Amino acid sequence: MSAPEPGRRKVYRHGDRGVHVPAQEVTLSDGSSLLLYDTSGPGADPLEGLPALREAWIVDRGDTETYKGRSPRRRDDGRGARLRQAEAARPPARPARRARPGTAVTQLAYARQGEITKEMVFAALREGVEPEVVREELAAGRAILPANMNHPESEPMVIGSRFLVKVNANIGNSSVTSSIAEEVEKLTWATRWGADTVMDLSTGADIHTTREWILRNAPVPIGTVPIYQALEKVNGRAEALSWEVYRDTVIEQCEQGVDYMTVHAGVLLRYVPLTVGRTTGIVSRGGSIMAAWCLAHHEENFLYANFEELCEILARYDVAFSLGDGLRPGSIADANDEAQLAELRTLGELTEVAWAHGVQTMVEGPGHVPLHKIRENVELQIAACKGAPFYTLGPLTTDVAPGYDHITSAIGAATIGMLGTAMLCYVTPKEHLGLPDRDDVKAGMIAYKIAAHAADLAKDHPGARQWDDALSAARFEFRWEDQFNLSLDPPTARSFHDETLPAQPAKTAHFCSMCGPKFCSMRISHDLRAAAEAAEEDLAQAASVEVHLREKAAEFLAGGAQIYQPVGE
C-alpha cells in the first residue's frame, strides 16, 4: 500500500467529463498548498487487484468486443514454471477485449480523427495543459499515451517531449532470484517514488503469472520485452525461436494488458558484423537474442520480416511499440558508432510503418554515451524517427563507477531529457552487478526523478519551477517541516536533519547544524528583508520595485544608518 508521507495527502482534481486525476497535496504551514504529480495509484491489492478505472470509458466507445482469449498453458510460465502454486494464487481472469473488425481503436487513431478521449483529458489535467495539446501531439506522433484496453486499471499518462519528462522503472525476476510477491512489491514501491511506467523484464519462474499479478496491480502503464518470454518457451535456445512462438507470446501479452512492448526489429542481419570490432559487442539482451537467431539461421530478423503483421496485432489492443535499440553501445568506446546509427535509421523506417497502421510508437536509445556526444543522439533520433518520442536508458556518461551507475547515468539522463528525450529508463546502483532490491529501486527512482525534474526546469516546463520555488522559500524562512514535506524524499530529508539536531525545537529554529545558532547567512538575509519591508511605504512613491531598489541602494550609500539594524547580535 502506498500510504502518503505525513504532511502529504492524496487528492483528486476534477476535470471535464467526470475525470478525476490524483495528485499529492503538500499542505504548508501557512495553510497554502502545492499539488505534486502522483503516480502511486489507489494502492495495490494483492487479492483483488486495482479497480478498472478506464473500463467504462473503453466500453462506452463501442468500438471493441470481448472474446474468449487464448488459454494459458504451462509453457507460458517458462522453463521455471511452478504452475500449480502460481495458478492457485492467480487473480480472477477478465475476458479479453480487442477492436471490433474494421475499427481503429488506438489513441493515435482517435487523435488523428480529432477525437479527444477521456484518457487524453486525464493526461492533460495531470500535465497542466489543455486536452487539445495532448491530442495534437498524439496525432503528430510526437507523443504516445500507452493504454491497452486490457489494462483498464492504469491511470492515463502521456509521453512526449512537450510534456513532463517521464521515468520508467525496470523490475522482474531472473532465473537466479525473486518471487511474484517481491515483484508486485517492487512495482508498488517504484510507483510510490514516482515511476511513470514500469517494465516487467522477468526471465525466471512463472513469467506469465508474475506479469498477471503486476498488471492487475499497476496504476501505471506496463512495458515488456516479449522476446524474453518467447525465449523461455523454447528453453532458452535462441535458434529455436520462430515468428510463430513470438506472435503467440505477443497475443498472450496483449490480452493480459501489457501497454507497450520493446521490439528489437532493427537488429538486421547485416548490422551484426558491425559489432565485431566493438569494445563491448552487443549488450542488449533482446538485441543479442535476435543477433543469435539471425546468425543461426542466416535469415533476416523475423521481427523485421513480419513487422506489418505485428503492427496489426498491436493496433487491435492499442499496445504501443517501444522500438528497441538492440545494438546500443555498452561502453563509452562504442558510443555513436556505425552499428548504433545503422539500427537507428532502420527504427526510423519502422516508425513510419507503425504509424501507417495507427500504432503508437516510441524509440529506444542508449546506453553509454559521453556527455559531448549526447546531443548528436537526440538530433539523429528526431531526424530519423520524425519526432517520435525518444526513450533512453540513461545514458551512462562514464564506465568507471559500477555500484554508482544511477549517478553516472542520471547525469546523462538529465542532459538528454533537457534536449528533448521524453522518457528516461532508470538505472539502479546494481546495474552491471546484480538484480536491484527494494533499496536499489528507490535509489534509482530518486536519481531519475531528479534527472527528469532538472530536465523539466531546463525545458522551462510550465509549472515545473513552482516546486523548487516553494521548497526554497520554505528553506529561506526556516520552515523546516515544510521543507521536509516538499522534498522528493521526505523521510530521508527529515532523518538527515535529525542526525545532528534531533530536538523538536530545532525544527523551528532559525539555524541548522551547518553554521550553528550564532551565525547563519540566511538570517542576515532576513534582517535585510525586514528592513526592506519596513520601508514598504516608500514603494508607493516608486514607479516600480526595480526603481525602488535602485533608490534604496542610493539612499543606502548616502548613509541612512537608521534603516538597517546592525546584525549579528
Add this chain to the structure above:
Amino acid sequence: MSAPEPGRRKVYRHGDRGVHVPAQEVTLSDGSSLLLYDTSGPGADPLEGLPALREAWIVDRGDTETYKGRSPRRRDDGRGARLRQAEAARPPARPARRARPGTAVTQLAYARQGEITKEMVFAALREGVEPEVVREELAAGRAILPANMNHPESEPMVIGSRFLVKVNANIGNSSVTSSIAEEVEKLTWATRWGADTVMDLSTGADIHTTREWILRNAPVPIGTVPIYQALEKVNGRAEALSWEVYRDTVIEQCEQGVDYMTVHAGVLLRYVPLTVGRTTGIVSRGGSIMAAWCLAHHEENFLYANFEELCEILARYDVAFSLGDGLRPGSIADANDEAQLAELRTLGELTEVAWAHGVQTMVEGPGHVPLHKIRENVELQIAACKGAPFYTLGPLTTDVAPGYDHITSAIGAATIGMLGTAMLCYVTPKEHLGLPDRDDVKAGMIAYKIAAHAADLAKDHPGARQWDDALSAARFEFRWEDQFNLSLDPPTARSFHDETLPAQPAKTAHFCSMCGPKFCSMRISHDLRAAAEAAEEDLAQAASVEVHLREKAAEFLAGGAQIYQPVGE
C-alpha cells in the same frame, strides 16, 4: 592511513629532476596494468605529520627566508577554544617561511619568467602533459598551482581548464559538532577517495589547532575562508570585524601553510540591495558576513578596500586567491540574477589586480543553476575573469531533493566541468540539512569524481578514456576481479556483486545475476568475436579491418553457416 585496495598498489613514476609522482597501479589478470591518478598521499601520521616533500625544492630556490612567525594566541582558537588540551596535542612547529624582500616567489611569477619549477614537473607528470604546458597555462593565468611554501607536505597539482577536472572536499567542524581527530580522519578519507584539494571550513572549537593538524597531514592543497576564523575572534559579531583582525588572521594562516583562501572581496555595498528581492537572499556564509559588515558600517567591504595589501601578503607565501562568490544564487529562482552577475564583474576586476601582484587566482561560482543556464555562467566568467580558472559549488540543478544534493549537483558539476570549469567543490547528501559525516564525505566524493571524470571524457582529455576502456574490456571478458579493481569504489562494486552471487566461482563465471547462466548478451558477442578470430587468416588478404568486416558481412549474408556456431546451447 590510506591502505590501497586489494588489487591496487601505490607506485611512483619517476620524472625529470628527481621528481617522483605517486599513482595507483591496478594490476590486471593478464599481467598488464593501468595507472590511476592518486591523491591519497603517503598516509597521515597523527603524531609527526607527513614528510616535507617540497622543502628542499623551496630552499634550493634561494629566494625565501625563515623567520620567527606570529605567536599563536588563545583567541586564534576562537570562542570555543579548548586550548590547553589542544596545545598538548599540537604537532611540532616549523619556523615560518616567506619571500625574501624584493623577490617574486609565486608559481605564477616563476612561470612568467619562463622557469619550470619542480612543482610544475610534478604536476605535469600527474596530468600526462609536458611541463611546458603547465608553465604556459600558469603564466597566462589560466591555471593555478596552489603551493604555499609553508605547506611543503603537499604533492603539487594544477587547476585549469586544460587539465583534469579537479574536486575539492569541504571538511571542518561547527559550533554544534566534531573533534580535531574527526576532521583529520575526514581529510584522509576524502583524499583516499580522490579529493584533489580540501577546504577546512571550521567554525567551531580550536580552529587554529584543527587547521594545524589538517595541514601537517595533508598531501593535497588546503583552502580556507579566513573570514570564518576572524569572525570567531570577534565572538561572532560581524560588525566587530575589521581589516586589522582579518589581516592578522590571513598572516596566521599563511604561516601555517594554507594554500588558497576564499576572499569575498566582490560583495560590494551597492550590490547588497540587489539581493532583497531574491527567493533565498544571500546564502554564502562569507558573503553574508561581509554584507552584514557593510550594512552595519555603511562602508565599502574592507576586503575590497584593502585588496592590494592583501595581494602583497598572499604573494609573499605563494598563497592563491579563490575569489569568493558571496552573492551566488541559493535557489533555482535566483540563478544568473543581477546580484550574481554584478559581483562576477567585480571579481574579474580583482583578478587583474591579483595578477598584477603575481598572485595566483581562481574564481568561485554557483551554487544553484538550472541546466540550461549553466553555459552562460561559464561564458560570462571566462570573459569577465580573462580565463582565470573557474571553481564552482555544484551547481545544483534543482532545489527539490534535500538529502540527495550530491546527485542534483553532480549533474550540474559534470556539465559545468565539460564546459571548462577547472575545479568542482563537492556537495554531500547532508547539504542544507547538517554537517557531513564520514559516509557523506565518501558519497560526495564519489559523486564528484564521477562528474569530474564524465567532464574529462567530454573534453576528450588525453588518457581519460583509457580507464573506461580498460574497465569495459574487463566487463566484456567477464574478468570480474579486474572489473572490481578498476572501479572507482572497488569494495562497493565487489559487495554489490556478491549480494546475489557470492560464490567464488561466480567471479570467473561467464554470466551474472541479471540474465542468469543460460542466456547472456555478452556471451553471444563472444561467440561472434570467436568466429571473427577463427577467420583471422582472411584478414591478411583484406586491405583493412573495415574492408574485412564488410566482406565478412557479405559472406555472411551469402549463407556461410559453418563460420558461426549456433548459440545458446
